[in-house]
Structure formats: C-alpha cells, structure tokens
Amino acid sequence: MNLEPVTFTPIGVVHCDFGEPEDPKTMRNSLSTLEIDERYLEALQGIERYRHVFVIYYIHRALGYDLLVHPMGDESIPKRGLFATRSPRRPNPIGLTVVEVLNVEGRKITVTGLDALDGSPILDIKPYEEHFDSPGGVEAERDPSYKPKDG
Amino acid sequence: MNLEPVTFTPIGVVHCDFGEPEDPKTMRNSLSTLEIDERYLEALQGIERYRHVFVIYYIHRALGYDLLVHPMGDESIPKRGLFATRSPRRPNPIGLTVVEVLNVEGRKITVTGLDALDGSPILDIKPYEEHFDSPGGVEAERDPSYKPKDG
Numbered sequence: 001m002n003l004e005p006v007t008f009t010p011i012g013v014v015h016c017d018f019g020e021p022e023d024p025k026t027m028r029n030s031l032s033t034l035e036i037d038e039r040y041l042e043a044l045q046g047i048e049r050y051r052h053v054f055v056i057y058y059i060h061r062a063l064g065y066d067l068l069v070h071p072m073g074d075e076s077i078p079k080r081g082l083f084a085t086r087s088p089r090r091p092n093p094i095g096l097t098v099v100e101v102l103n104v105e106g107r108k109i110t111v112t113g114l115d116a117l118d119g120s121p122i123l124d125i126k127p128y129e130e131h132f133d134s135p136g137g138v139e140a141e142r143d144p145s146y147k148p149k150d151g
Numbered sequence: 152m153n154l155e156p157v158t159f160t161p162i163g164v165v166h167c168d169f170g171e172p173e174d175p176k177t178m179r180n181s182l183s184t185l186e187i188d189e190r191y192l193e194a195l196q197g198i199e200r201y202r203h204v205f206v207i208y209y210i211h212r213a214l215g216y217d218l219l220v221h222p223m224g225d226e227s228i229p230k231r232g233l234f235a236t237r238s239p240r241r242p243n244p245i246g247l248t249v250v251e252v253l254n255v256e257g258r259k260i261t262v263t264g265l266d267a268l269d270g271s272p273i274l275d276i277k278p279y280e281e282h283f284d285s286p287g288g289v290e291a292e293r294d295p296s297y298k299p300k301d302g
Contacts, residue, residue, distance in 0.1 A: 001161075001163065001164045001186060001188060002161075002164065002270065002272065003160055003161045003162075003163075003164075003188060003272065004160075004161070004272075005158050005159065005160045005161075006158065006159050006160075006161065006209045006211075006272060006274070007156050007157065007158045007159075008156065008157050008158075008159070008243040008245070009154055009155075009156045009157075009242070009243070010152075010153075010154045010155070010156075010157065010243075011154075011242050011243065012152065012154075013152045013153065013154075035152060036234075037152060037154060040218065040233075040234070040242065042218040042219055042232060043218045043219070043232040043233040043234045043235075043242075044232045044234055044235070045219065045231050045232035045235065046231035046232050046235035047232060047234055047235040049235065050235065051286070052286045053234075054247060056207070056243075056245055056247065058157045060157075067191065067193040067194045068193055068194070068196065080196050080197030081193060081194040081195045081196035081197050081198060082191075082194040083187075083191070083194045083195055083198055083204075083275075083276040083277070083278075084194075084195070084196065084197035084198040084200065084201065084278055085278065086277055086278065086280065086283070090275060091160070091162050091191065091194075091275075092159040092160070092161075092162065092207075092274045092275050094159070094207055094245075094274060094275045096205060096207065096247070096275075096277060098283075098284055098285075098286055100286070119153065121153065121154065121155075121157060123157070123243045123245060124234075124241060124242075124243050124245045124247075125234040126234070126237055126247060127234075127235055127236065127237065128286060129237065132237070132249075133249055134249075134285065135202070135203040135249055135251070135279060
C-alpha cells in the first residue's frame with residue numbers, strides 16, 4: 001500500500017462564535033461565516049444556487065485518537081471502532097458537514113449547520129447533489145444484482 | 152487567515168477495476184475494495200452496522216484546476232465556479248463519496264458506489280448518519296428563525 005503523506009493548503013477559514021466545543025446542536029443552529037481566500041473568489045460563482053453544500057475542514061484542535069470509542073462520547077453506548085463513529089479525534093481529523101447556504105457576499109459565505117470551531121481551516125466546499133449524495137439516490141442508480149441479500 | 156498547509160497520512164487504499172476514469176455511473180455501479188492499513192483494524196469494529204458510509208479520499212491523479220468549469224465537463228452547461236461543481240480538479244483534490252457497505256472482512260471493506268480510481272489513497276471513513284447528513288435532517292433541527300425567506 002502506498003501510504004505516502006498528502007499535503008493540502010486550506011482555501012479559507014471558518015468564523016463563528018465557538019472557540020471551544022459546545023453542544024453540537026447549539027453549534028449547528030448558529031451562523032458561521034466561511035471566509036475564502038481571495039485567490040478563489042471566482043471559484044465561488046454559482047454557489048448560491050445550491051441550498052446545501054458540504055464543508056470539508058481540518059479539525060485543527062483535535063489531539064490524538066483512540067481506535068475504540070463511545071459514540072458521541074456517551075459511556076452508556078458500548079465502544080465501537082473509530083471509523084464507525086463521527087468522533088472528531090481521528091487519524092486524519094477531517095471534518096465533514098452539510099450546511100445550508102444563507103448568503104454569499106464576495107468571498108464570504110454565511111451558513112447554518114456547521115459544527116466547526118472558530119478558526120478551522122477549510123479544505124474544500126462541494127455542492128450537495130441529491131442524486132449523488134443521498135443514499136436513496138445512490139441506490140436508485142445501482143444495478144440490482146449488487147443489492148445485499150437483506151435489501 | 153491562517154492557511155498553513157496540513158498533512159495527512161492515508162489510512163488505506165482503494166482497489167477497483169478502474170485505472171483510468173470511465174463513465175462515473177459505470178464506476179459507481181461496480182465493486183471496490185477499501186484495504187485499510189492493519190494498524191487501524193480495531194477502528195473498523197461495528198462499521199458493518201452501517202449500510203452507507205462516506206469515503207474521503209485523495210484524488211491522486213488530478214492535475215491542476217481551473218477556477219471556472221463546465222459542470223460534469225459538459226460544454227452545453229455554462230461555466231460556473233469550481234466550488235459550485237464536483238469536478239475532481241480542485242485546489243485540494245479531496246474526493247467524497249457515499250458508498251454502500253456490502254461486506255467487511257478483516258481490514259477489507261467491499262463497497263459499491265465509489266467513483267475513485269484504483270490506488271486512490273483513503274483519508275477517512277465516516278458512517279453516514281441520516282439525522283446529521285441528510286439536509287432534511289439538518290433542517291428539522293434548525294431554529295426556525297434561521298430559515299431563509301423562501302423556505
């Protein structure tokens with residue numbers, strides 16, 4: 001396996017009211033601003049036509065990880081493998097959140113739904129495409145012979 | 152803005168039949184194997200309980216990018232900003248695909264739905280959580296005062 005390191009340069013930064021982690025629901029219900037580097041201003045054209053986009057960001061405050069974790073940090077739920085959870089503490093702390101686009105002004109995008117901390121470096125923004133990103137849509141395009149037995 | 156580079160080490164590699172890009176639908180209808188590095192074997196525990204997971208991978212064959220592109224390379228569609236498309240040629244060529252988990256055996260996960268080329272380095276795997284990743288679910292949790300006027 002080729003596991004050579006990969007380096008990315010952030011395209012922008014998250015601005016929001018949360019310098020420290022709070023209740024995820026509270027964070028997602030707040031407004032965040034995605035400030036995109038000016039060199040990418042043109043690349044934002046048309047983003048306002050999407051109601052939802054994915055924000056892929058670097059969870060810059062995450063420190064280390066465990067291979068087995070309690071989902072949502074809830075000790076009443078038995079531990080499971082890290083990749084079967086959305087824990088922010090991961091080998092590659094990459095955050096992924098579907099957000100709603102409220103406003104685009106120049107290189108600043110106002111969104112709700114983001115659970116990133118203030119200052120999080122943004123790695124990529126992709127439009128949410130129902131036919132591609134909704135599992136229903138994925139299934140609809142699948143060759144039926146690939147359906148699992150219990151499907 | 153702090154745009155310091157971020158370095159990730161892949162957690163595994165994609166194996167599939169596609170050494171070169173083909174029709175995306177053909178690729179997504181095929182099987183791929185996610186071979187995860189043995190150090191993360193434990194982190195896969197419980198992944199089989201999810202029907203769908205996100206695969207975040209490095210689009211290792213992408214070269215350069217343009218700020219304005221025709222969506223899906225279709226010249227009949229007017230150009231728009233790169234971040235309003237899913238073009239694989241991006242400042243940070245990070246691929247994001249929802250796949251269906253068909254089988255987990257040791258550190259190999261068989262999936263359908265992946266549009267990555269053979270040998271693509273895998274950066275992260277996250278369970279798809281309906282309440283978190285479906286825009287419907289996101290909306291349901293939102294404070295109504297944040298709804299855009301046309302909502």
